[in-house]
Structure formats: structure tokens, C-alpha cells
Amino acid sequence: MPFSDGTGPLERALLKPDGTQSGGKQSSVRPISDQDFNRIIERGLSDGTGLLPRTGDVSIDETSNRVLDNRTPFIYEVERSRIDIVTSRAIRDRAFRRNVLDAYDSRCAFSGLKLINGGGRAEVEAAHIRPVEHGGPDAIANGLALSGTAHWMFDRGLISLNDDLTITISRHVNDLEGVRSFLQASQRATAPRVAAHRPHPNFLKWHRDNIYKH
Incomplete structure (x- = not known):
């Protein structure tokens, strides 16, 4: 994964309050917010291959001529019932x-x-x-x-x-x-x-x- 995209670092917690990037030494292990986690996951799951989806209508970006795939937002946690079996x-x-x-x-x-x-x-x-x-x-x-x-x-x-x-x-x-x-x-x-x-x-x-x- 890249450190940042066109809008800045994917992990926004690294930004200072004024929106600039922190210049201090970063810890190799640090807590991450749900928002940053979802942003990184969505970025990582973007295949960028341009392959047609299996089903549904296909939309084409006229500028890049790439297939537009409207993805379902990533869900971080789902409540599931658990049984002993x-x-x-x-x-x-x-x-x-x-x-x-x-x-x-x-x-x-x-x-x-x-x-x-x-x-x-x-x-x-x-x-x-x-x-x-x-x-x-x-x-x-x-x-x-x-x-x-x-x-x-x-x-x-x-x-x-x-x-x-x-x-x-x-x-x-x-x-x-x-x-x-x-x-x-x-x-x-x-x-x-x-x-x-x-x-x-x-x-x-x-x-x-x-x-x-x-």
C-alpha cells in the first residue's frame, strides 16, 4: 500500500491539526482509527484491472476509458451469533x-x-x-x-x-x-x-x- 494518495496520507491520524504531515518519529506499532482502517482496506481492495464485473450494468469513465465499479463500503465489524458446534x-x-x-x-x-x-x-x-x-x-x-x-x-x-x-x-x-x-x-x-x-x-x-x- 502507498503511504498516501492524491488527498494525503491514508492514515489521517498522522496529520497535524493544521492538516500538515507530522515530521516527528512515528511508532512502528500504533492504534488506528476505524475511519483510517476502512480507508486503507478500500484502497487495498481496489484491483484497478478494468475487468468487467460478473453481473449488473457497466459504466465507463469517458476520460480514462476505465470501467467504473461502485463498490459496497467495507464493513469493519458485524455482529454474529456463535454456537458451541x-x-x-x-x-x-x-x-x-x-x-x-x-x-x-x-x-x-x-x-x-x-x-x-x-x-x-x-x-x-x-x-x-x-x-x-x-x-x-x-x-x-x-x-x-x-x-x-x-x-x-x-x-x-x-x-x-x-x-x-x-x-x-x-x-x-x-x-x-x-x-x-x-x-x-x-x-x-x-x-x-x-x-x-x-x-x-x-x-x-x-x-x-x-x-x-x-
Whole structure:
């Protein structure tokens, strides 16, 4: 983030009462007002790419020929209700992830990639075939180890699995060859090392019937 924009420092608390910038030594750690915080966040979230918004009308600035995107003001704090199940859910999620990644040796079932960072953490995520909110259990047979991209496509119904673990691609995919090149050359998902951990046909059918875009 720049220290200032065209109107002065983003952190207005650094200004003197007369509007000039303070010349004294600034502390590296200091309190910040809500107004300054919101101003810095809004400035940081401005992508400036000029890409068209996903929905809604498009306005063009005739001077700069840039797309005008009227952003919703940043909300600093929102009151949210809290329930005890949040803690137990987090513990269950960690166990599910650990079990699924172990079953697939931390390798993406769709792409075959096994990426581990310097801290030993795997890139793949544990994806539910039938989501928990739709009655799916935290069972290995209801899970797949997927990279972020594969997980995104699977959850949005752009790819799915047949009972024999062949990968099916939705006709709604806009880059068919790109998706095919991302998947394993066999166009088949990697099976877990233990047969009992293989994706259950009932869960796969549910995904094809309810999530997959035919």
C-alpha cells in the first residue's frame, strides 16, 4: 500500500491539526482509527484491472476509458451469533482431512499432482462428494483428495466421477481442452490405496444427480 494518495496520507491520524504531515518519529506499532482502517482496506481492495464485473450494468469513465465499479463500503465489524458446534465441527474437519489425505497419499485424485510445501503441508484439500449440508458423512468413502482447482470444479458440477472412477466433464465447461490437459492422461481418478476407502457408488451417484451439470 502507498503511504498516501492524491488527498494525503491514508492514515489521517498522522496529520497535524493544521492538516500538515507530522515530521516527528512515528511508532512502528500504533492504534488506528476505524475511519483510517476502512480507508486503507478500500484502497487495498481496489484491483484497478478494468475487468468487467460478473453481473449488473457497466459504466465507463469517458476520460480514462476505465470501467467504473461502485463498490459496497467495507464493513469493519458485524455482529454474529456463535454456537458451541463451531469448535466440534473444526475438530471433525481436521480428522476428515487427515484421513482422506492419508488414503490418497496427499495426491490429487483428478490431476495426480502431489505438491508439498516447505513446511510439509500438502496442497490438496479433502472434498466431500456428498456435502455435509446435504446429509453426507465425514467418511473416507465420501471424500476425495483434490487440488484447489479440481475441488472448485467438482463442487460446481463441472466435473464428476462415474462408478468406475472415470472422470466426466460437463458440457458447460468453457475450456474443454484445458480441463482435459489438467486431468490425468487416463481421464480416470486415482483410487485410494485401501479398497474400502474407494468412493462409494451411492455418493458418486448423488453428486452426478444433484451437483453435476449434464
